[in-house]
Structures are given as structure tokens and as C-alpha cells.
Amino acid sequence: MNGADVVKSLGTELDVMLRDIPIEHIVKGVQVYNRALFIRYFKGYRLQVAGRKRVRALVDKEIREKGSEELGQLLMTLWNRANGRLYHAMYNHVRSVDEEVDKIELIEDEAAGTFLDELLQEFDADRLYLCILFNEVKVSREIVKTKLDKEIPFEEWPPKPQPDEEEEPEQGEGEAEPADQE
Numbered sequence: 001m002n003g004a005d006v007v008k009s010l011g012t013e014l015d016v017m018l019r020d021i022p023i024e025h026i027v028k029g030v031q032v033y034n035r036a037l038f039i040r041y042f043k044g045y046r047l048q049v050a051g052r053k054r055v056r057a058l059v060d061k062e063i064r065e066k067g068s069e070e071l072g073q074l075l076m077t078l079w080n081r082a083n084g085r086l087y088h089a090m091y092n093h094v095r096s097v098d099e100e101v102d103k104i105e106l107i108e109d110e111a112a113g114t115f116l117d118e119l120l121q122e123f124d125a126d127r128l129y130l131c132i133l134f135n136e137v138k139v140s141r142e143i144v145k146t147k148l149d150k151e152i153p154f155e156e157w158p159p160k161p162q163p164d165e166e167e168e169p170e171q172g173e174g175e176a177e178p179a180d181q182e
Contacts, residue, residue: 001159003072006133007063009153014059016126021078023051029074030058037062037071076134083131086123090131093119094138103161104138112139116147125149 010017018026027047031038041058045051059075062068080087091101093115098104116139119128125148132139132148138158144150 001133001136001154002069003074003076004063004067004069005072005154007059007072007075008067009133010130013126013130017075017079017130018052018055018059020082020127021075022082023047023055025078025082026055026075027051029078030071033070033074079130080134083127086119086127086131087135089119089122090115090128090135090137105161106158107137107139109140109143112143113147116143120147 007014007017024047027038027042030042037058041054045054047054058071063072063075094101094104094107096115097107097111116128129144129148129150131137132144133152136159138161141152141157144152
């Protein structure tokens with residue numbers, strides 16, 4: 001999934017996402033990512049006064065209007081770091097389904113329902129929903145609707161697993177044997 005598309009799809013969850021990320025991390029990330037954006041949105045502003053307002057302007061203009069994939073990915077990564085306990089709890093539950101989490105195509109509703117119920121005891125539905133979207137947790141639309149009362153905004157869900165990178169054949173592999181020469 002494209003980071004900009006995921007961030008664009010958020011409704012009220014966008015405010016939850018932005019509240020969870022320390023403002024200093026967003027500003028530093030933007031400064032490293034793109035100096036011109038940092039100057040445009042943050043240089044000369046007191047972050048204690050105008051910080052969240054400036055971040056929201058950055059998101060609205062650069063992600064929602066211009067579709068900045070990199071900035072969307074940056075914010076999703078920062079959110080995962082800020083919610084490390086949730087991220088690791090979700091990862092451990094998904095890994096209990098299959099050790100190779102990247103190869104999972106779909107987590108059965110029964111298993112997903114069980115671990116979402118467990119996670120709901122400690123985390124709220126908005127944050128679980130964000131974690132599912134940002135990390136492409138392969139649960140069905142129905143279980144997200146049933147357990148979290150949220151709609152998946154994407155046509156294709158769950159996303160297909162990424163194909164493995166093909167390894168280059170080793171020397172001699174896949175090549176025809178040379179014919180005997182007389």
C-alpha cells in the first residue's frame with residue numbers, strides 16, 4: 001500500500017495518529033527528509049504554540065493534495081515507533097499464526113477475532129485500526145468491522161503478500177551441460 005493513500009484514507013483517526021507522534025520527531029524527520037519542507041512549515045515557528053497546526057497543514061498540503069509517498073511512510077513509521085507496545089503485541093499475535101508473517105495471505109476470522117479481543121483489553125479501537133492499516137495486517141474486512149467498528153477504505157484488502165526476490169542462479173545452475181566434443 002502507498003503511504004500517502006493510507007494517510008489520505010484516515011478520517012478522525014488522523015488526529016489520533018498525529019497526537020501519538022511526538023512533535024519533535026515529526027519536525028526532525030521532515031528536516032532530514034526534505035530541508036525545503038522543514039523551512040516552509042517549521043523554521044521560525046515556536047513548536048509549543050503552532051506545532052500541531054503546522055503539522056496538520058503539512059499533512060493536508062503535502063500528503064492529501066500532493067500525494068507525498070515518502071512523507072506518508074515517515075509518519076506511519078513514526079507512529080509505529082510511538083506505539084511500540086501495540087506494534088509488538090500485534091506482531092506477536094500475527095506471528096503466532098505463522099512464523100513467516102510476510103507470507104501470510106489471510107488470518108482466519110476466528111484467530112483474528114481472538115487476538116483482537118485480547119488487544120482491545122489494552123488498546124483502543126482507533127489505534128488497533130491504525131496498526132492494521134499501517135502494517136497491512138492480513139485480517140478480513142468483516143472482522144475489522146465487527147471488532148473495531150471501522151471500514152477498510154481500500155478496494156483490495158487484505159493486500160497480497162510481497163513476492164520473494166528471486167535469487168540469481170549460482171554458476172552452472174540452470175545452464176545446459178556442454179556437449180561432448182570429439
